[in-house]
Amino acid sequence: MNLEDRKNIHGFRLLDEQMVTEVNSKTKLFEHEKSGARLLFLENDDDNKVFSVTFRTPPTDSTGVAHIVEHSVLCGSRKFPLKEPFVELVKGSLNTFLNAMTFPDKTMYPVASRNEKDFRNLMDVYLDAVFFPNMLKDPEILMQEGWHYELDDKDSELTYKGVVYNEMKGVFSSPDAILDHKILEILFPDNTYGFESGGDPDVIPELTYEQFCEFHSKYYHPSNSYIFLYGNMDIADTLKFLDGEYLSKFAKQPIQSAITPQQAFTKPVDKVFPYAVSTSEPTEDKSMLSLNFVVSSANNAQSYLAFQMLAHLLLDTPAAPLKKALIDAGIGKEVFGYFTESLLQPTFSIIYQGQIKQTKKNLLRLSIKHFKHW
Ligand SMILES: [Zn+2]
Incomplete structure (x- = not known):
């Protein structure tokens, strides 16, 4: 099917298209009308296909909630109720790239694969993880990925443990990382960049399960998402999959995730x-x-x-x-x-x-x- 012939395809409206010679690609910008999801497709002949779903996730504290949610959505979901689907994916997939990363203002879930079936499967696992994660019904996922109390025996000292807590303790033991954190804290006293999106180990234990679930419910919605596709693929079939399996299940919502610029x-x-x-x-x-x-x-x-x-x-x-x-x-x-x-x-x-x-x-x-x- 030729997209040029249709302005609306599987729930997506084509907003703009142009040739970008620098990347030898035809770019197509879509909006999914029902859910408000934005999608940018870079069409070219590269068989190494890329998919990414990104959400704006500006934090309002240094509990590391954005980072902990990034870890936690990958701990099982509706269609893939495994403990660690991400680890299984790395083992069995033909992917050429697979990761998830938390930035100071956004969280990204990118994958790439040369194999069509593998590519579709990876998209399915990631989309199910971000939109229907088990973390929303299992508080132990926050304890495991975020923080929990640990007591080896009744006389030992009560300590904090957790995947992100331990990871950030490691990060904060490096003077360079402390400096990076302080630079942003001082340059941006009035907006989200002043907070530590990865989590400050002193503040991580303040995160409650309610705040953790609220953060996901607020930001992990198609209306707050940016989907990216790249490479040689059947775009009509890909849009049909995105609409049918995920986006059509959500209605567009106004979501406040814009960043207020810091004044000089x-x-x-x-x-x-x-x-x-x-x-x-x-x-x-x-x-x-x-x-x-x-x-x-x-x-x-x-x-x-x-x-x-x-x-x-x-x-x-x-x-x-x-x-x-x-x-x-x-x-x-x-x-x-x-x-x-x-x-x-x-x-x-x-x-x-x-x-x-x-x-x-x-x-x-x-x-x-x-x-x-x-
Ligand atoms: Zn991490």
């Missing part, structure tokens, strides 16, 4: 944080100094591309001029930086590691102005 500060913010090292480790050369900016918006294609290039040119090679100037200034030993691309308000960071000397004075002499925070 009126003056720079300067903060100092201590962090722990083990008692056997020396503390010299362990300081870090970081200068951070919020840079425009992800919707500004020009500044977005410019900063990707600038970050590389200024900081990525030993001859990079900013890196060289900062090292020559003798403030610290190691200098690196990056442009964080995955946020609505991207950030640009310059980080020093090692013995930091006369930090502020030296940096000011380098006349880096218009900063938001040291």
Whole structure:
């Protein structure tokens, strides 16, 4: 069937289509009329087909609820009531990519496969997981994936355990990760980016089962979803499957998941944080100094591309001029930086590691102005 002939196919309305020569693909943008799901299809001759379903999941605290829900939807669902369908999938599937990831503002479930049957099966497992997960009727899934109390015997100390709790304790034992978290916390005091979407181990145990289920019910709805398809496939048949098996079962809803942009500060913010090292480790050369900016918006294609290039040119090679100037200034030993691309308000960071000397004075002499925070 030729899509050009029909503006509505299996419940989907074709909103836009154009040729994007850079990716050698014809792009087709659809909306599923009943559920409000948005779908972008990149049609080309690549047999390595990709499917992804993404939800906007901006957190309002640092309990890691977005991350715990990401783990938990993969712990069995209506059609696939296995304990760990994800683990089984990795074993038996011909996939070329299979993962799930939580960002500060969204959660993605992407898969890729060259085999048509395998591709359809993977889509089925993921869609059933995100829309009909067993976590909504089994509180033990939160305990296992999020947090629970643990007591080995009656005299031992009561501790917290849980897959995400333990994972984030590991993450938070790295000074780099603590710094990344603090950078966002300070740059974004008024919007969702100030929270730790992965979960701060000190805050994770505040998450209740009710909040956990509410988060899923609010955000894991087709009206809040972005579906992505790529490659050489029978698109009409794929749309029929998506509509018949999943999307037609939901009615469109208004869902508040948009991100309120952080307003610029009126003056720079300067903060100092201590962090722990083990008692056997020396503390010299362990300081870090970081200068951070919020840079425009992800919707500004020009500044977005410019900063990707600038970050590389200024900081990525030993001859990079900013890196060289900062090292020559003798403030610290190691200098690196990056442009964080995955946020609505991207950030640009310059980080020093090692013995930091006369930090502020030296940096000011380098006349880096218009900063938001040291
Ligand atoms: Zn995880």
